Amino acid sequence: MSLKEDISRILGPEKVSGAPDVLATHAGDKWYASVLPEAVVFPESTEDVSLLLRYASSMNIPVTARGGGVGYVGGCVPVRGGISLSLERMNRILEISPEDGVAVVEPGVITADLQREARALGWFYPPDPASRKECSIGGNIATNAGGPRCLKYGVTRAYVLGLTVVLASGEVVECGGRTHKNKTGFDIGDLFIGSEGMLGIITRAVLRLIPHPEAFGALSAGFPQFPLAAAAVQRILNSGHLPSALEITDSFTLRAARNYLGDSALPSGCRGHLIVEVDGRRPAVREELDSLCTLLEECGATGILRADTEAEAEAIWQLRREFSYSLKATGMTKLNEDIVIPRSRLVALVEFCEALNRETGLDIACFGHSGDGNIHTNIMVDDYANPEKKALADACVDRLFHWVLAHGGAITGEHGIGLAKAKWFRKAVGEGAYHLHELVKSALDPKNLLNPGKMGLP
Amino acid sequence: MSLKEDISRILGPEKVSGAPDVLATHAGDKWYASVLPEAVVFPESTEDVSLLLRYASSMNIPVTARGGGVGYVGGCVPVRGGISLSLERMNRILEISPEDGVAVVEPGVITADLQREARALGWFYPPDPASRKECSIGGNIATNAGGPRCLKYGVTRAYVLGLTVVLASGEVVECGGRTHKNKTGFDIGDLFIGSEGMLGIITRAVLRLIPHPEAFGALSAGFPQFPLAAAAVQRILNSGHLPSALEITDSFTLRAARNYLGDSALPSGCRGHLIVEVDGRRPAVREELDSLCTLLEECGATGILRADTEAEAEAIWQLRREFSYSLKATGMTKLNEDIVIPRSRLVALVEFCEALNRETGLDIACFGHSGDGNIHTNIMVDDYANPEKKALADACVDRLFHWVLAHGGAITGEHGIGLAKAKWFRKAVGEGAYHLHELVKSALDPKNLLNPGKMGLP
Structure with missing residues (x-):
């Protein structure tokens, strides 16, 4: 009897599919890797999941869970086949x-x-x-x-x-x-x-x-040099402000944005950019924006835009999204690495990326969550299908990760390890933590059936 | 060779003690249980700890770590003897x-x-x-x-x-x-x-x-009935305020406070009490206190005290501490249970405790962190050394915990399980989670040498 027939008998035929198009849409996420599962199961309750895992465990069949399928590291690619377990129907x-x-x-x-x-x-x-x-x-x-x-x-x-x-x-x-x-x-x-x-x-x-906070407000500020923007991040936090967001953008990204949006979208000569969002009670937000405006001017900001309402703040966030679109509009493949560094290393990271650019010719765009040092570092490749270009780009990621680890950083702050970063995992966490991962994994999943083959674990 | 001599050889004689007074001060915490260790070790580095555990592991000697020794659940009592591992010298x-x-x-x-x-x-x-x-x-x-x-x-x-x-x-x-x-x-x-x-x-x-927030401010408010204070908690949070603290006190505690502090310390007829602390930028704190004052008045508060500065707020916190002292001043033993309930159950908890008081004659004082439902519930016993009184009080704790678990609560929000709550642990977490605890414990500490005999684990 086939896997699909077994599951159909256990959960009902409407909860399992082996249709080629369904298998295909459950083969991967937003990363490039793709492996077809043998069956896709759509449980509707905890009991369904329990019955399925009881069966899979008895038959030694791998089970890979899948949420929205929008991850960046191949986390839900069923690399060893078996069952793709979609939770999409459990959506109440x-x-x-x-x-x-x-x-x-x-x-x-x-x-x-x-x-x-x-x-x-x-x-x-x-x-x-x-x-x-x-x-x-x-x-x-x-x-x-x-x-x-x-x-x-x-x-x-x-x-x-x-x-x-x-x-x-x-x-x-x-x-x-x-x-x-x-x-x-x-x-x-x-x-x-x-x-x-x-x-x-x-x-x-x-x-x-x-x-829910009563009000949101935001500031958008250009800087003539990236280090001034990074210094403003430190100044803001050292002045007792805890913004709800604090986003930084480097000059490469700003150049791409200017090409995509036109010169008028950004203050002229702007080579660093900050978005500062604050939230709280309405009068508090107004007062804090006043204070932050003064502070940003003292830090050398130009072309400050102020959003006193949530709707106005949304326009500033839209600018932030355009930064991302403008990188996509270059037509290049964007290797989006969500590295994290200690906040004091912001300028050092961008300088390292500039040096890497001079050496390899690859453009590198850095932007992201400066407050917590989680900077999306995008290595831009014009022809990733070309094996030589791919090798160059992959080597560049390697060097980035080595630099990050050598400077007290982490290779991922949000996206996770999955498949994409599996080969760096052991070095990134160290031998002791790697061993702990093995201990915990084998205690909870002794047959290695849950999403096997990820994180560089066996 | 003795345990002390072994350790002395490995770490140096100045890092181990077998002196009776040192053993005695490392036998327990603020709970009543007490067991003497065989030796107390004072490591000065990670390497010291590693060497010690390597030795203890090879000799199957239990090791119980100890911080400040001010826990409430006997967590650092070395119930199986062996080594008490004090971290007090690693204090940099x-x-x-x-x-x-x-x-x-x-x-x-x-x-x-x-x-x-x-x-x-x-x-x-x-x-x-x-x-x-x-x-x-x-x-x-x-x-x-x-x-x-x-x-x-x-x-x-x-x-x-x-x-x-x-x-x-x-x-x-x-x-x-x-x-x-x-x-x-x-x-x-x-x-x-x-x-x-x-x-x-x-x-x-x-x-x-x-x-660090620029400013703190606080309000102290009396209520003619406890349920009005509990309703004010809901009203505050439902109005978009997220105070830095939100502390509630029941009428039993207030009665004890009045006996201890005199009638003038609290608004007359006050049978429920709230402390609301807010923090943030200075003008924001002022505005939020204005708004909260109005809101508390609408909720039926009387005798509102307002603290616009941190020093004034400290006086309000001192009142909160006096509540605790006034319970101690009754001379009774205070079984301080730090139960947690879903916030909507505040009134039900106090009504349950009042019913329990009528039935058992034991006074029960409830006060604590109302915003997160973590209410310190103190069962007062006038002669805990008397076996009958002890049995009555222990049965009362039993009933409290059963009620808490039946109403979606947890038996401890801050103090932990240790020895004091070990006998309730398995019921409190459920069979599945208990099994997970066993799996994790035996994966990481297969010889069961680290603080053994706690949490009701083997």
């Missing part, structure tokens, strides 16, 4: 409770949908990955997703209170719960946050909500 | 870097010392357990310590970026690092946060600092 917001400050959701809920529903009640779910209109809460938890506002509000991990998890064996485990604090034992649920589907399948989450 | 703040937004500390650093040093540079380490002048960062991490300001700022876990950990085998593992985001693999360092010394020994931590 089960409850939003302002009284308890929680939302209870299934993993397939789209992040932006939860944010919209919570906001309608005056409540806030802060994590804001760029893909929030497409990505799912389950995927966000599995990758511990971040975003610009994590500077003030922390990453996904700070908002997970409880998880229902199905282990590889099919055993269902409740971790944490509905309370905002819980010191009952180890932080066992945390193990699944950021585990990239390799330790268990999340089928339900209790998330912490906070009161 | 190695670095405070505003540029990177981090502090690097040894585990024996006293929490308040770190806060003071960071503040002198304009930076903030928010976790604020009541014992912060005595407790250590290592202990805070091992128990994932909280405090009033965790409502806005999150518990200790939100501030740990990197850990150096020595495993039971003596292996040294570096987890995370100096960056504010890191998605390199599983959240492996998180496993040690809240692990109560049962999975590894923390010998160094990189902590996240944030810009």
Whole structure:
């Protein structure tokens, strides 16, 4: 009997597919790697997931969970075939409770949908990955997703209170719960946050909500040199401001933006750029923008745009998105590495990338979350299909990662390891932590069936 | 050769003691249980800890780590004898870097010392357990310590970026690092946060600092009935305020406070009390206090005290501390249970405790962190040495915990499980999570040598 027939018998025929087009859409994510699963399963409940894993475990069939499928590191590519486990049908917001400050959701809920529903009640779910209109809460938890506002509000991990998890064996485990604090034992649920589907399948989450800020405001500021923008980041934080976002852009990206948007979109001669967003009560936001304007001028900013309302701030965020589009508009392949460095190394990173550019001829665009040092470093390749160009670009990524690790940084702040960064993983975490990963993985998934072949683990 | 002689040979004689008075002071914490260790060891480096654990592991000797020794659940009682591992000599703040937004500390650093040093540079380490002048960062991490300001700022876990950990085998593992985001693999360092010394020994931590708020302000408000105070909590959070603290006190505690402090200390007829603290930029704090004053009046508050400066706010916090002292001043034993409930259950909890009081005759005082539902519930016993009284009080704790679990709560929000709550642990976390604890514990500490006999694990 075939895999599909087995699963059909266990869960019902409407919950499994072996159709070529369905297999194809479940073969990969936004990274280039692609491997067809043997079957795609669409569970509708925790019990479905448990039954499926019980079966897969007894038959030694790999199971690769899949959320929105919009990852950047091939995390949901079923590299060893078997089952692609799509959580897309488990997409209900089960409850939003302002009284308890929680939302209870299934993993397939789209992040932006939860944010919209919570906001309608005056409540806030802060994590804001760029893909929030497409990505799912389950995927966000599995990758511990971040975003610009994590500077003030922390990453996904700070908002997970409880998880229902199905282990590889099919055993269902409740971790944490509905309370905002819980010191009952180890932080066992945390193990699944950021585990990239390799330790268990999340089928339900209790998330912490906070009161929605009354107002948002933002500033956009150009600088004649990138180091002045980086110095302004330090100055802002050293002056007691904790912005909700603090985004920096380097001169290469600004050049591409000027080509794409026209000269008038940016202050002339601007070779560094900052977006500072603040939130809070309305009068507080106004006062803080006054103070930040003065401070940015003292730091050498030119062409400051001020957004006193959320709608105006949205125009500034749109400019930030255009930076990304303008890199795409170059027509080049963009190797988007989401490295993190200690914040004091911002200028050193950009100088290193400029030197790498002079040496290799490859353009490198740096922009991102300067407050927490999480800089999206894009190596631009004009013909990645050309093996020579590919080798050059890959060597360039290698050198970038070595530099980052040598300077106290991390090779990924948001995207995760998956397949794309697997070959660097062991060096990046060190022998001790690598060994711990092995210990934990084999304790929880002794047959190595959950998303096997990722992170450079066996 | 004796244990002490062995260790003396490995680490040097000045780092180990078998003196009766030293053994005695390392036999317990603030809970009543007490077991003498065979030796107390005072390592001065990660290498010392590694050498010691290598030796202990080869000889199957239990090792119980100890921070400030001010826990409430017997967490550092060496119940199976062996070694008490005091981290008190590893008490250096190695670095405070505003540029990177981090502090690097040894585990024996006293929490308040770190806060003071960071503040002198304009930076903030928010976790604020009541014992912060005595407790250590290592202990805070091992128990994932909280405090009033965790409502806005999150518990200790939100501030740990990197850990150096020595495993039971003596292996040294570096987890995370100096960056504010890191998605390199599983959240492996998180496993040690809240692990109560049962999975590894923390010998160094990189902590996240944030810009220190410019100003603090606070309100103290009485209410004629407790439910009005609880309703005000909901109203505040539903109006877009996220106070840095939101503390509630019930009528029993207020009665004790009036007896202790005199009638004038509290508004007359006050049977519920709130402290609301806000922080931020100076004008923002003023405006928010204006708004909160109006809101509290609408909620039926009487005798509102307003503190516009941090010094004035300190006087309000002093009142909060007096609540605690006035319970102690009753001369009764105070079984302080730090239960957590979903925030909507505040009134139900107090009504349950009032019913329990009518039935058992035992006074029960509830006060604490109402914003996150973490209410310190104190069962007052006039003669705990009397076996009948003890049995009555213990049965009362049992009923409280059953009620809390039946209403979606947790039996501990800050203190942890240790010995004191071990007998409830399995029921409190459920079979699935209990099994996960066993899996993780035996993967990381296969000989069960690190703080054995705690949490109801074997």
